[in-house]
Amino acid sequence: MTGYLLRRLAFLVVSLVLASIVLFVLLRMLPGDPANALTSVGASPEQIAAARHSIGSDRPLPEQFTHWIGQLATGDLGTSFVSSLPVGPEVVQRLSVTVPLTLSAFVLAVLIAVPAGFVAAHKRRTWYGALLSGVSQLGIAVPVFWLGMILVVVFALNAGWLPSGGFPQDGWSDPAQAIRSLVLPVVTIALVMSASLIRYVRSATLDVLDSDYLRTSRALGSSFGQAMWRHGLRNASVPVISILGIELASTLLGAVVVESVFALPGLGSLLATGIAQHDYPVIQGVLFVSTLAVLLIGFAADLVQRAIDPRLRGRLSGGAR
Amino acid sequence: MKRSATLWTGCVLAGLIALVALVSLFWLPYDASDTSGTRLAGPGGSHLLGTDKLGRDLLTQLMTGSRIALAAGLGSVAIAALVGITLGLVAAFAQGWFDDTVSAFLDILIAFPTLLLAMLIVSARSATLTSAIIAIGLAQSAIVARLTRILVKRVLAQDYITASRTSGTSWPRIVGAHVLPNIWPTLAVNLALQFGLAVLAEASLSYLGLGAPPPNASWGRMLQEAQATFTTAPAGALAPGILLVLLVIGVNLVADGLRDTLDPARRRRTTA
Numbered sequence: 017m018t019g020y021l022l023r024r025l026a027f028l029v030v031s032l033v034l035a036s037i038v039l040f041v042l043l044r045m046l047p048g049d050p051a052n053a054l055t056s057v058g059a060s061p062e063q064i065a066a067a068r069h070s071i072g073s074d075r076p077l078p079e080q081f082t083h084w085i086g087q088l089a090t091g092d093l094g095t096s097f098v099s100s101l102p103v104g105p106e107v108v109q110r111l112s113v114t115v116p117l118t119l120s121a122f123v124l125a126v127l128i129a130v131p132a133g134f135v136a137a138h139k140r141r142t143w144y145g146a147l148l149s150g151v152s153q154l155g156i157a158v159p160v161f162w163l164g165m166i167l168v169v170v171f172a173l174n175a176g177w178l179p180s181g182g183f184p185q186d187g188w189s190d191p192a193q194a195i196r197s198l199v200l201p202v203v204t205i206a207l208v209m210s211a212s213l214i215r216y217v218r219s220a221t222l223d224v225l226d227s228d229y230l231r232t233s234r235a236l237g238s239s240f241g242q243a244m245w246r247h248g249l250r251n252a253s254v255p256v257i258s259i260l261g262i263e264l265a266s267t268l269l270g271a272v273v274v275e276s277v278f279a280l281p282g283l284g285s286l287l288a289t290g291i292a293q294h295d296y297p298v299i300q301g302v303l304f305v306s307t308l309a310v311l312l313i314g315f316a317a318d319l320v321q322r323a324i325d326p327r328l329r330g331r332l333s334g335g336a337r
Numbered sequence: 338m339k340r341s342a343t344l345w346t347g348c349v350l351a352g353l354i355a356l357v358a359l360v361s362l363f364w365l366p367y368d369a370s371d372t373s374g375t376r377l378a379g380p381g382g383s384h385l386l387g388t389d390k391l392g393r394d395l396l397t398q399l400m401t402g403s404r405i406a407l408a409a410g411l412g413s414v415a416i417a418a419l420v421g422i423t424l425g426l427v428a429a430f431a432q433g434w435f436d437d438t439v440s441a442f443l444d445i446l447i448a449f450p451t452l453l454l455a456m457l458i459v460s461a462r463s464a465t466l467t468s469a470i471i472a473i474g475l476a477q478s479a480i481v482a483r484l485t486r487i488l489v490k491r492v493l494a495q496d497y498i499t500a501s502r503t504s505g506t507s508w509p510r511i512v513g514a515h516v517l518p519n520i521w522p523t524l525a526v527n528l529a530l531q532f533g534l535a536v537l538a539e540a541s542l543s544y545l546g547l548g549a550p551p552p553n554a555s556w557g558r559m560l561q562e563a564q565a566t567f568t569t570a571p572a573g574a575l576a577p578g579i580l581l582v583l584l585v586i587g588v589n590l591v592a593d594g595l596r597d598t599l600d601p602a603r604r605r606r607t608t609a
Contacts, residue, residue: 031441031444031445034441034442034445035445038442038445042457153586153589153590154582154586156533156585156589157533157537157581157582157585157586157589158578158582159537159540159541159544159557159560159578159581159582160541161540161541161544161557161560161561162560162578162581165560165564165567165574165578166578168567169567169568173567173568174568262447266450270450270452270453272452272453272456272545273452273541273544273545276544276545277564287453287456288456288545291456291457291460292460294460299457307445
């Protein structure tokens with residue numbers, strides 16, 4: 017186990033280094049000099065050169081890269097070209113919105129999807145089993161921002177129960193207010209996420225229900241519940257966990273559209289602003305932090321899968337998909 | 338019987354949208370840039386579905402929007418198929434370090450949401466429909482490449498490939514005669530699913546202002562523009578969303594129907 021952990025950790029570090037190289041190169045391929053963000057229209061060539069020098073974009077790329085990595089190693093994400101504020105604290109502040117938003121949506125989605133997916137598979141011959149499959153089919157076709165708009169109209173504008181958007185200026189100092197502004201975004205993400213999760217859970221459950229080991233267990237006298245509990249649950253959860261990892265990672269950044277519907281100051285909207293303003297340090301910082309999160313989630317998912325399924329223990333990376 | 342019903346329903350739904358797009362090429366109720374109508378008029382009267390906040394006819398906008406939605410789906414999937422299948426084939430055949438590098442790279446790329454990669458690529462170019470299509474297509478090609486690689490490797494491990502190879506068949510012939518016929522059913526189903534995802538991704542990009550610029554009527558941008566007037570003029574905020582859902586459900590049903598028809602092992606499941 018220790019050997020595996022070390023190898024898997026090495027894989028994590030190598031992926032992170034590779035990803036940051038890709039990130040850096042991709043961003044340098046964007047047209048337009050970042051110095052343009054610093055100078056006014058019609059600036060003289062000398063002024064532009066001075067601006068380029070001040071942010072270091074006149075130095076060779078490898079040097080810029082090592083400089084950036086060196087900063088990262090000390091936990092410094094750089095300084096925004098546009099606001100001249102350090103990126104790190106800004107990212108941390110945005111995470112205080114995005115992390116609770118993503119995690120609660122994720123937990124809610126799992127709470128909806130696991131029982132619903134199981135019922136959709138186990139009771140697929142009943143009307144409500146079919147209904148569940150149908151609803152999930154509908155759910156994956158609904159654009160997430162449109163669902164958000166509809167929820168705002170129903171629960172904020174008409175019923176007046178919840179705010180239609182925004183987040184308290186002073187963040188979490190008034191927890192009740194902060195939670196109230198996150199309810200609708202959380203429900204929006206959770207509903208769309210659970211629609212696709214239901215399909216995965218349903219398909220994983222069907223594989224188990226069709227399996228020989230479950231039939232054998234039943235033939236040996238276990239009740240359906242016992243057989244499911246002893247053999248079904250473990251087997252069905254392995255593929256579902258790898259999907260959960262991917263879904264969690266993609267929601268972390270995919271929340272950008274929902275953050276836009278509800279005017280939330282999250283990580284996604286920081287990235288969107290950064291992209292619009294060609295603010296390299298912001299884009300780089302946000303993407304680096306997200307990459308780290310994505311890789312850590314994958315790492316955790318692999319460990320959990322191996323803990324559940326001994327058959328995966330011979331392999332380095334356990335992605336079932 | 339139910340199998341063909343799924344496929345059939347999907348074809349009808351997607352076909353309806355395609356028909357609307359086709360009709361819009363030859364006939365529209367109003368000119369797309371005609372702003373002569375009363376602003377935010379309700380359904381009925383001279384404008385069947387009403388008008389938007391600039392006085393443009395909603396039905397006209399919806400009809401031209403169907404072209405953008407279909408173009409986004411077809412264009413992205415074409416790029417994803419071309420780039421993804423080629424890359425997946427090459428990686429599967431190359432093996433060794435090249436294969437390892439490509440698959441590690443794809444794993445990292447896939448961890449990122451399609452929409453995010455698309456936003457990056459769109460911001461590197463300008464916000465146009467072409468940028469959006471290229472961006473979504475490239476982001477999706479990572480998924481297609483990984484699937485192709487896995488499928489091809491599975492086929493290449495079969496004994497009949499070794500037999501065919503020993504009897505002197507060239508690799509290109511093996512691809513044509515054994516690999517592609519074996520992998521296309523799974524690929525076709527996945528590409529149909531990618532079509533729906535591409536339509537949704539284009540709508541999201543347009544909603545964020547990163548898709549086709551005005552006066553092109555993308556359903557996503559129509560929704561964004563109608564958001565502020567949802568309660569006073571609900572038609573404009575509902576109709577584009579409903580059409581998006583119909584198109585995506587249609588394409589997904591086609592994918593499900595194809596899977597059930599092409600893969601006998603799954604038949605007994607869905608015919609419950």
